[in-house]
Amino acid sequence: MAEAPLDKVAVIGAGAWGTALAMTAHRAGRRVSLWAREADVVEAVARDRRNPFLPDYPIPAEIAVSGDLSAVVAQAGLVILVVPSQFLRGMARAVEAVLAAGVPVVICAKGIETDSGKLMSDIVAEEMPGRPQAVLSGPSFASEVAEGQPTAVTVASEDAAGGAEAASSSLAAKICLALGNESFRPYISDDPVGVEVGGAVKNVLAIACGIADGLGMGSNPRAALITRGLAELKRLAEALGGRRETVTGLAGIGDLTLTCSSTQSRNFSFGRALGQGMTPEEALAGKKSVAEGAVNARSVTQLARRLGVEMPICEAVNAILHDGLSIRDAVQALLTRPIKAESRELEPHVILPHPSAANDLQANDMV
Numbered sequence: 001m002a003e004a005p006l007d008k009v010a011v012i013g014a015g016a017w018g019t020a021l022a023m024t025a026h027r028a029g030r031r032v033s034l035w036a037r038e039a040d041v042v043e044a045v046a047r048d049r050r051n052p053f054l055p056d057y058p059i060p061a062e063i064a065v066s067g068d069l070s071a072v073v074a075q076a077g078l079v080i081l082v083v084p085s086q087f088l089r090g091m092a093r094a095v096e097a098v099l100a101a102g103v104p105v106v107i108c109a110k111g112i113e114t115d116s117g118k119l120m121s122d123i124v125a126e127e128m129p130g131r132p133q134a135v136l137s138g139p140s141f142a143s144e145v146a147e148g149q150p151t152a153v154t155v156a157s158e159d160a161a162g163g164a165e166a167a168s169s170s171l172a173a174k175i176c177l178a179l180g181n182e183s184f185r186p187y188i189s190d191d192p193v194g195v196e197v198g199g200a201v202k203n204v205l206a207i208a209c210g211i212a213d214g215l216g217m218g219s220n221p222r223a224a225l226i227t228r229g230l231a232e233l234k235r236l237a238e239a240l241g242g243r244r245e246t247v248t249g250l251a252g253i254g255d256l257t258l259t260c261s262s263t264q265s266r267n268f269s270f271g272r273a274l275g276q277g278m279t280p281e282e283a284l285a286g287k288k289s290v291a292e293g294a295v296n297a298r299s300v301t302q303l304a305r306r307l308g309v310e311m312p313i314c315e316a317v318n319a320i321l322h323d324g325l326s327i328r329d330a331v332q333a334l335l336t337r338p339i340k341a342e343s344r345e346l347e348p349h350v351i352l353p354h355p356s357a358a359n360d361l362q363a364n365d366m367v
């Protein structure tokens, strides 16, 4: 059986998701402190209990919001890391310097580190050596979590592997007990890699779906992008040692369908703006909130190439965002790729030239 829930929870990162998770832990009965990087966020919360990153939902008075990292993590039994992926390394290092030994951390950023191709769990292992760690991910718009909409997520830790007893006493189980409440339902997993890859790749695919929407495309293209995008996600997860089953769970297909079909998603909306004719710079201008897929298109495709994993939709998004490929050429190139088998077993062995590929070999070569 799992032990008693962790009592005090420190949340690092007071963006929309960190704030919603702090509210979640508070609803679950935990004592909660929240670290904000921006002085104006600390001031806004002190003044009217509202965070500009999530302005529609008041923060309960019992949640202590501060810019003092040592004070926030003092006496914490669990630390939730919720800064965007490209800032996690620096933040993990800073937290490690002030956190008591043995206190576990749970990673909530969705992404892969640019250039190194490292997963967030690799970064935490490097910057917080020996510290117990888990990953939390799944279909969870911060605003809906803050509102108390029923939400299910996956929490994964390696020690959950080895059967029911291991899963029940794992770090993932303890975190589920510490954060679960009547509207927030976490599930235990022993596959952190599969969970992480799901969260990182779905943001890139959400940009692709947003682009299609912005172009005025209908439901067929979206379903095709989601399904073939899932095939890409699965290939990368498996290449990294993740499990197929995880990809069809909350952190895979669950988050993919959520993010690829709602303008609530920052990534989908970013893609939509591109499809409507904005440049990436114009679409991101003035935004303080993150669209993780914009950066992670690069890191996901860098990693996929290194591993020899084919991810044509993610490659197309990366080429549009970072290599100046026009959306028109990217769409044509995707649609005129060679004919392949859908089945995983046959897929590597069946490659037929697309009937119209000869019309535009140059674009076809790019993805």
Ligand SMILES: NC(=O)C1=CN([C@@H]2O[C@H](COP(=O)(O)OP(=O)(O)OC[C@H]3O[C@@H](n4cnc5c(N)ncnc54)[C@H](O)[C@@H]3O)[C@@H](O)[C@H]2O)C=CC1
Pocket (backbone or CB within 6 Å): 013, 014, 015, 016, 017, 018, 019, 036, 037, 038, 053, 082, 083, 084, 085, 087, 091, 108, 109, 110, 111, 140, 141, 142, 143, 288, 289, 290, 292
């Ligand atoms: N918002 C959502 O609905 C969800 C977000 N996530 C993930 O959570 C992570 C955090 O996203 P949000 O809370 O939505 O962020 P946000 O877009 O609401 O806010 C931006 C965050 O980035 C932080 N930041 C900016 N520059 C920084 C720096 N140099 N060092 C450290 N932190 C810096 C800000 O302090 C702020 O916390 C992302 O990886 C995102 O994909 C996951 C699930 C849901």
Ligand SMILES: O=C(CO)COP(=O)(O)O
Pocket (backbone or CB within 6 Å): 110, 138, 139, 140, 141, 142, 203, 206, 255, 258, 259, 264, 265, 266, 267, 268, 290, 291, 292
């Ligand atoms: O990860 C999310 C929901 O699960 C949030 O998606 P966006 O970052 O695209 O808004």
